[in-house]
Amino acid sequence: MKLFFLILLSLTTSSTADPKYAKPGCNYMCGEVKIPYPFGIGANCSINKWYNVDCNSSTPYLSALNSLEVLDINLDYQSVSVNVSMFSDCRNPVRNSSQISNINLDGTPFLFSKLDNKFVVEGCGNAVILDHGRVVTACSTICHNDSVSEIISSSCLGINCCQATIPYNLKSYSMNLTSLERQLGGDGVCGSALLVKENSHVRSVAGNISYVPISLLWTLTERDQFNCCSSRFRVDLDLGNGNSLASYKCRSYEGHLKGNPYIVDGCELLLDTQECQWCRYHGGDCHYEDVYHEDGNMIISKLNMTCHYYPLYNHYEGKISLGVILGVSISMGVLFLVAISYVLYKVIKKTKAKRRRKRFFKRNGGLLLKQQEEADPYLFDKTILFTSRELEKATDYFNENRILGRGGQGTVYKGMLIDGRIVAVKKSKVVDERQLEQFINEVVILSQVNHRNVVKLLGCCLETEVPLLVSEFIPNGTLYDRIHNVTDEFPMSLNMRLQIATEVAGAVSYLHSETSIPIYHRDIKTTNILLDDKHKAKVSDFGTSRFVSLDQTHLTILVKGTFGYLDPEYFQSSQFTEKSDVYSFGVVLVELLTGEMPISLTRFGENRSLATHFMLAMEEGRVMSIIDAMVIKEGTRDEILIIANLAMRCLNLNGKSRPTMKEVVAELENIRVSHVPSMVQTNFQQIMQKEELHIITYGESTSTLISVEDNFSK
Template identity: 35%
Template sequence: MEVRVLQVGLGLLFLLAAQHAPAVAIPSPQCQKMCGNVEIEYPFGIGENCSLTSDFNVSCQVIDGITKPFIDKAEVLNISLTNGTMRMLNHIASTCYNTSSRSMDFSRYGGLNARGSAYRFSDTQNKFTVIGCNTLAFIYDSNGTGYQSGMDYYRAGFAKGFNTSQIWNFSRCSYAVLMESAAFNFSTAYITTNKFNNTFSGRVPTILDWAIRNGTMSCPVATRNESGTYACLSSNSDCVNSTNGPGYICNCSKGYEGNPYLPGGCKDVNECNQSPCPSRGGICHNEVGRYRCSCTTGRKFSKQNNTCDLDNGLIIGVTIGFLVLVIFSCSGYMLNSYTPQTTTIRVELIGKEGYGTVYKGIIKDKMHVAIKRCTLISERQKKEFGQEMLILSQINHKNIVKLVGCCLEVEVPMLVYEFIPNGTLYELIHGKNRALQISFSTLLRIAHEAAEGLNFLHSYASPPIIHGDVKTANILLDENYMAKVADFGASILAPSDEEQYVTMVQGTCGYLDPEYMQTCQLTDKSDVYSFGVILLEVLTGQVPLKLEGDETQRSLSSNFLSAMKENNVDALLVSHVKGKESTELIRGLAELAKQCLNMCGVNRPTMKEVVDELGRLRKLALHPWVRITNTESESLLDGPSSTGFEIDVATTTGYPTQEGDNAPMNPNSSYYAR
């Protein structure tokens, strides 16, 4: 049976003399700092003139060949300057049954005395612990009362008169001790054996609270230092009142560490080693006694949330400043470098959109460019313009449209891109040229390349970029029908935490992430959802959203998910896919699209995983690598070879050379980077 009394106490086996020096002395550098494996820091010390007072004198003794520290006769286990505590070994009081006298003999009384010293028994970290059967133990202090705060003496004993004749043969001894709470872990072997007494060879750890106890002096009096005995000598230290009896201890001030009892003992802490600033975009600056966080360019530090948030004001300011600089630089360069023959720029109107006009231009080196110019410029358009320029100016990837430059005409900004001649993936699937027999492998390649571009934005741009408006109309096709992801007006730099929201929902109906619609939180998984809709367009040849017809049949993604649930995807497949591609390939693409369209963003794959899976499926589509094909029914965009064999390379597209083949879309048709 175990009995644990809630009151706590610990006693010393010695009486410490209360002798205090009239003034604080500084220990010699030669004073011993270690005894065994225990560090002895001032105000404690080993040897003459090495401790603050005699209360803190430590002797270093060799016991059974092992070096150990003692204060008087009590062995010290460790000392904490910060907490003002000492861990020591305390003897266990015990009583055992005597078979001859048939009564209980007291083998040892427990009682420790620290009156008038710097020590008090901790009333928060100790417990009075009793082990035995038919046992009643007691603890009292010098006033005859139970354990309480500020106690510097205790005694433990056992009450007599309990009948032990029935239990002595299996529980002969009982124990009582004031010990460290954390050091006790009850075992039934403590009842039937002497294991508890022998664990520490008759002693257990006990916690003492120590303090500078010059009479009843506390911090308000001590800090005045009228007697010249104030112990907190470091200039970067604070006085802390003892929580267990009168007196005080010293701690280093916040931002410092070391020994506050020595002049200059508290040193600056380099908090930056603990990485306290935001992990994404945060920069830590260590300063004396403190630290400061800042953020990388384009972000500002939020002290309340400890995050580096996107600094929209700075982005707009830098964008405007950059544009002004470009204008002056371009003007100076043109005045100094161009001859009258080279200043002429041919511009051709190629289209009008809701936001403005698009031109095709040819610059001096015969490079074709697309120029996007807004008709009206609102604050929102200015922000989208600046955001698109900021993002594209730091990206260089073969599957992302390239920004050539920018310019201003009065107050209307313009962006200049590489010219993309062969339209969009949307027009390739749904437009006037859809009657052409476009091979499924070509569409699969274009989708794979678009995924590569999005993966670059998510995984390799710094900071990561979320496109925000992924759709087939924003995937352009160059002269080789290579995919180019375009239109970054709705894009954002990836938020540093989940507390950042997009205040205005943007994107295109049919492609919008339903989770984004509910939370206004745009994430990289929002792009993944939209890409899943693109995969459906490739598989079915249908538009994402029909504005007429049965309401239940308007959403392509809803129809697809229902068909997947009913195992009836074949009914949705486009004619040149149904029955002509391997079941394993179609099943793999459908499963990938289903994963991308998961209603919960965290369950969707990353764009990296989408890229890897599309790469695997393309290899599956091309297996074996060289295959016999029917040249008369071969895709016009992939183009048959003269031998009747096809080698489909990711970025190579042929044109038909045999008479009678349908012509591909006009490579000179006018399209631009949207």
Template identity: 35%
Template sequence: MKVQRLILVATFFYLAYTQLVNGQPRKDCKTSCGNVTIEYPFGTSPGCYYADDPSFHLTCNEKEKLLFEGDMEVINISHSGELRVWNNVSYACYNSTGDLSHEDYYPYSLGNLSLSRSNKFTLVGCNALAVLNTLGKRNHSTGCMSACDSLPVEYEDCNGEGCCRTDVSVPLGSYLYHTLQSRVPDMTSVFDFNPCVYAFVAEIGTFHFNALEDLWNLRNVSQFPVLLDWSIGNQTCEEVGNTSICGLNTICFNSSLGTGYNCKCLEGFEGNPYLSNEHGCQDIDECTTHKHNCSDPSTCRNKDGAGFYCKCQSGYRLDATTMICKRKDFEWATILLGTTIGFLSILLLICCVQQRMKRRKTTALRQKFFEQNGGGMLIQRLSGPGRSNANIQIFTEESMKTSTNGYDESRILGQGGQGTVYKGILPDNSIVAIKKARLGDNSQVEQFINEVLVLSQINHRNVVKLLGCCLETEVPLLVYEFINSGTLFDHLHGSLFGPSLTWEQRLRIAVEIAGTLAYLHSSASIPIIHRDVKTANILLDENLTAKVADFGASRLIPMDKEQLTTMVQGTLGYLDPEYYNTGLLNEKSDVYSFGVVLMELLSSQKALCFERPLQSKHLVNYIASAMKENRLHEVIDEKVINENNWKEIEEAVRVAMECTRVTGEERPLMTEVAAKLEGLRVTKTKHQWSDQYPVEVTENLVGVGILSAQGDTSSTGYDSIKNVASMHMEAGR
């Protein structure tokens, strides 16, 4: 009796083994665990999974969770050779002093399975390093490092700042992997927003970094999906031949792991390609599964394998476009309709090609203008060391045309040596000033780039604000805030702005200009010399607040230099004679120009006027002569003089005279000038400027040859190397 039982048991195991080797598991095998379907060659008991490889053995625990290798929960199984499982997150947490407080990392045994290349190894944390180690036939390590000392600006970009990720490329036969992570030593400044470092392997697309949430606690997520690659055996399809476990209506393909094979159903079949029974690859009936496009389902006929066809009854034909059965007498109409549609399609295609070529041509032209207008130079200089991160908006050519009504002449605010200024109205109804360089003047490109660079360094209430630029037009455009009350030159010498400026208004404007220049010389991130200070470059808003503008000729002075040798540039009447004669530019050149502006404010006389006597054509000589001959009251604007302010006016004149000394070393600094004028305005000081700088009236202050040019105003260029001067007429802003 015992012998018979032994024979029966042996026979049972033999049949089970034989059936399994032939690709057929036992019929009583468990097919699901919880909500996960168990697909062969995986199984939970002997005779139910592929017997040659225990890696296909799964466990269904008492909580109805399907587990791989005892502790990795299975999400689903793919016939194509992928197993999706949940993977725990490894972490290490640190206290505020940078010491490790607690950590946890998870080693996993993968059997003969491998990590798929569809995964990414990810590290979340600041100033941290994470390493992924795999062990098997060959040891393999990979990892990445992230660094940051504050909360990243780009909250959702895993680019190495607070988050890094790397590809997972694991050698064949790896069976164990674990993650290690650590904080870079002595980096505790990030503790307030990143106390822990996290490392994990996750399927691509399942984790999207968000710095605000993930650097603190990784959104309390402890697991991510991971894809594992699996295959049958260690032979290729060619080597295994007809002995593969692939069922009927299947095709064998070599595994991406480099060894073993997988099976898939032929096109038009569906099911488990590793089975040969009713659960194996069965023909898909496109007609009953509604996977056809026959307009009438009754005309659908299924094909064995992939495909179907629509069969029309006698006297009808199938319209391949609409898949509708139509009477055959409509054939000519159908041909005509098809021909028409074809012609229109060709015509539409030609139009699309032409439009595309036109867009390409326009794009190429805009790129050409971008480079021609110094776009590459601008980007390079703005991104260079020491530059500020100015928020410069880039406007399109269309928006500039629309905002200026096609650059209509009625929108022109002013014209000068550096171009034309238009009034523009943006789509949000905000009013701006748009500066357009002169066409065909290549020297304006350098000044255009220079003005952007200079204004990107300045943040001052009395400097006109640069909003953006347009580089894709034939000439470059700059977009500024709109200042609606004209220039100081207009108020002093024009008749469009009503009553003349009072003494208090003129003194306040002088204080604002002086304070701005003092800021440019000593408080900006890089010292800036304006180089073209004049009343035409001082704008006034509705409150008559001064706004210094037109920085096209300005220069940034390196910290290690006190002066630069440059091509002489400025406006006659305001140009520093020492700078004109030597080509050496320093902050005292702006001091001289400001002195001339202050004289204009006091006298309402133009800086250069050829209607005055020869020795008084220049305003500096004019006022110097008046002081020398004790007739200052004759040159000061009578509209600003009253019995209470004459001492202030005399003191302001002394300030202007000290600013316009021939020698730069004898001129005061702009900070001293600003302080002196502010003192006049607030305290009506009784101290005399001559206590520090004795007044010396000097004739011919403008230097040899400056007055030889004819015209009201001009910009002068002088090359100190070639000793050649060039004159460029300029009407002012």
């Protein structure tokens, strides 16, 4: 019975009429080759002149492409295979030569197919394909003294022969050949390099013209008038360098469509295939769905038929089938396993995250922090350990838009805590053990400090890959930006400069003499001085700071600092004292007084350093020429000279001759008290013409200032 049914199906399916491939009145066969529309035999049978085919002696030729012989036309892949002539002279070796392809497709709707063609090289040497002078692909071979038959039968894997793909569809190409030759039984040498359709290469060439097949893509644009018997869609063909060519294609269901989809009535869709009829015979239902897959640059679609059964009840006995029971049971089991797997996954993920946080805590100095806490339990009373989740939410997962600044030790982000407080989160760089010690050192020092002009530490986080510091947010940026990015809208008055200098000096004096253990800052500079909303100064960045025991006068440590602010005496001796901070403050004071950069390439020689430039100006009695115009406008000559002399004392090359920070604070307070802001001052030109300034002599002579780059080490 089943055999009879299959025979009946085959008879019914084979009895259908022949499908249409060409336009009405046109022939679609030339010899053994089928010529479907949009190609056509004759001018009126094709879509345009490029697709005209001449049928001569039962052989089709593309008349518009130098009458190339047509071997095959594929509607699904939109390709046409043609024969291309290949010339090889076996009497002369090909050495360092260049060839241009004998087909130029520029201006035509055809392309060399990336999918179907291979670049094949025979002989020994090197060959490359060039697209307008740019190398597209290359092939290199080596040769053995084999016979011709051995060469032909060997695999094309680099010995006597190699092959390569092209990365995109070409319009034209040229080839460069280098010593391309092949031994032919010792009688001579010859070689060849060409683009050829895959698995069709003619290997033996006997010194005359031979033909090799090549695959071309054919394209249709919106201007081409054609109608599809199914739907039409767009295909973008890769032309290299990010360029593509839009082509339009009629939808064809490979294996389920007879005829030509480019003709309105040319489709014959075989929905009721033998498989579908067999499915229905057994009580099933045929379901068809589109299946698309991209092969190279052409999109092929198929109809995928599946047979669905709905046996809620046995067809013959009316009872619930065993298959339904098994299916429900298996489905329930699968759902249970999926649920258990999901729960286990979440538990394992949570456990791994917890272990990772513990590992980061240890690596980021958590043990060192605990040791410091055990040594002084009162040290961390007000310091909070934040979780990584808190700080990720606060900084929008460390969004680039939240960055306040970048420094040598890390990046600072602006964040908002759950309670609404605005904070600054300092994310250290990937650190080694020495940098971790600096980080923990900053936490310990800032936990000790409680001063209105020092940035307040709120807490830290050690659970992340790199450690994080959380401190109060200071909104008005750095003193450096305020001095050197001057705006007419908010100029820095002399009174504001004196206030900032006094506040910074007071903070450093507090660190030196008023904390339980003296602290040397070691990196005082205008970029480490922040300004709040009322332009109050806040000293920050204690990464290189150090505690000093009460009986110590100096620290002998590796030289670190910032070019332009570094104490020359410290650089020469590696001994850092509290007077080294005084020197750095002196540079900040001169920066406030002159408005000039600490290091400037516009100044020459020794004058590149602001400290040296200032001291030379003082010695030569021309200091008023480098003072900021706003300072001269608002201050008297005597006030300016008093401030300048204080800066000179701070910059003394002999550290013992410098004042203490406590003395600096007292003098600045006196200057502020005596200063009365006024807009009516002595004319600047008159000041410049007055007698030379009286300079206080300071022990050693002021030679060229010695300074080093940031984080300079011996």
